[in-house]
Amino acid sequence: MVTESYLDTVRRLASAQKKAAPGAPAYSILVNRPAGRLIAALAFRLGLTPNMVTAVSATFTFVGILLLAVLPVSWGLGIAVWLLLAIGYACDSADGQVARLRGGGSRAGEWLDHVVDSLKIVTLHLAVLISAYRNFSLNSPAWLLVPVAFTAVATVLFFAMILNDQLKAVHAAKFGVVVAPTRTGSLRRSLLVLPTDYGLLCLIFVALGAPIVFFVIYTLIFIATAGYLALASVKWFRDMASLDSAGVSTAAPRGTFASEHVAGSEGAQ
Template sequence: MTRITADTRSIPESYADIVARLAGAQKKRAAGAPAYSIYVNRKAGRYLAAGAYKVGLTPNLVTAISAVFTFSGIAMLLLLPLEWWSGVAVWLALAIGYAFDSADGQVARLRGGGSASGEWLDHVVDATKISTLHLAVLITAYRGFDLPTPEMLLIPIGYCIVGAVSFFAMILNDQLKQAYGYPTSTAEGKSTPLRSLLVIPTDYGFLCMVFLLLGAPYLFFAAYTLMFVANAGHLLLASIKWFRDMTRLDAARVDA
C-alpha cells in the first residue's frame, strides 16, 4: 500500500492541497481494473476522502458511511415501487456508497497507512453488499416482474454466486501471492484504457448504473441478464488463469 506521510506543518492544509496530495500518491491501478472504477469512482473517492480527512473522519467511519448509503439503496430496491424515480434513487445511493468505499482507503493513506481491522471491515462490508444486492434483485423480480418463466429467477441467484466467488477468489489470489512473495494484482501486468473498457461489465459501478432502468422492468432485467452472462464468462476465463498462477506458485516453491 502506498503511504502518505502525515502532514506536520503548523499551517492547516487546504482542501485543494489535500486533493493534490492524494492525486500525487495514488496507488497503482490493478491489472485489468475496469474503466468506471479507474476514471470515475477513484476520482470521486479522492474528493470525498479529502473532505473526510479535512473534518477528521477515520477510515472506519468512512467505511460505515459507505455501508449506510449502499444498504439504503438495497432497501429502496426492496421497498420502493418500480418507477423511474426509484431507479434513480437506488442508483444514486449505490453509487455514493461505492465512492465512499473508494474513499476509506485513501483516507487511511492520508493518515499514514491502513490497519488490519480497517481492511477486515472494508472487505466484510464489500462481501455483504455483493450477495445482498443480488438477493434483493431476486426478491424484487419475484414480487414485481412479470417474467415469462419462473426459471428466470435463477439469474439473480446465479449472479449472487458469481459475484461472491469472484470477490473471494480475487482476495485469495492476492493473499496467496503475497504469502509466496509474488506480485499481487496491483503490482503485476499493466492496466491499459482498452483493457479497462473491455472489462466494464465486471465493474460494480456499471452494475449500479443498470438500476437506472428499474422503471422499465423488462429492459432492466435484460441488461441485468447480459451483465450476469458477461460476469459468469469472465469468472470462468479468469479462474483458468488464476489456477495456472497458483500452479506456478507451487512449482516455484518446489524449485526453491
C-alpha cells in the same frame, strides 16, 4: 488540525495514490477513484477515520439495497437506488485513501472493508431477486434463477480475487519472492472488463422504470461476468500452479518442504 486547503489535500492524495490494478475496469479508474478522492479529502479535513468512512459507505449502500427490496419499481426508485449505491461505492474507494492520508491503514480496517463488501455483493443480488419476484412480469419463474446465479458468481469472483492476493502475499513472505503482475493494464482491457464493474451494475438500476429492459441488461451483465469468471479462473489456477513450481525450485531450509501448501491458517491473518 488540517492547515492545507481542500484542493491541496486533493492534490496531495492524488500524488500518493496507489496505482490501479492492471486492467482494472474503466469505471473504477475514470469515475469511482477520482470521486473517492474528493470524498476522502473532505473526510480527512472533517477528521473522519477510515472506519467512519466505511460506515458511511455501508449506510448509503444498504439503504439503497433496502429500498430496492421493499419499494415498487419506478423511474424515481431507479435513480435513487443508483445514486445511493454509487455514492456508497465512491465512499468505499475513499476509506483506503483516507487511511493513506492519515499515514496508513490497519488490519481491522481492512477486515471491516472486506466484510462490508462481501455483504453488499450478496444482498444486492438478493434484493434484485425479491424485486423481480414482486414487480417484474417475467414470462417464466425460471428467470428468477438469474439473480440467484449472479449471487453465486459475484461471491466467487470477489473471494477468488481476495484469495489470489493473499496466496501471493504468503508465497512472497515464505520464499522471499515478489510475484510481479503478469500483464500491464490498458484502456482497451479496462473497457473490455467494464461489464464486470460494480459501478456499471449500480448505473443500470436507473432503468428500473422499465423492469423488463432492466432485467435484460442485468442478465447480459450476468452472462458477461460469469464468462469472465470462467476464463479468469483458468488463468488464476495456472498462476497458483506457477507459485507451487516456484516454491519447489526455491532453496528451502533443511527439513522443510518448499512445496508446502501456502493456504494455511497463517494466510488469513
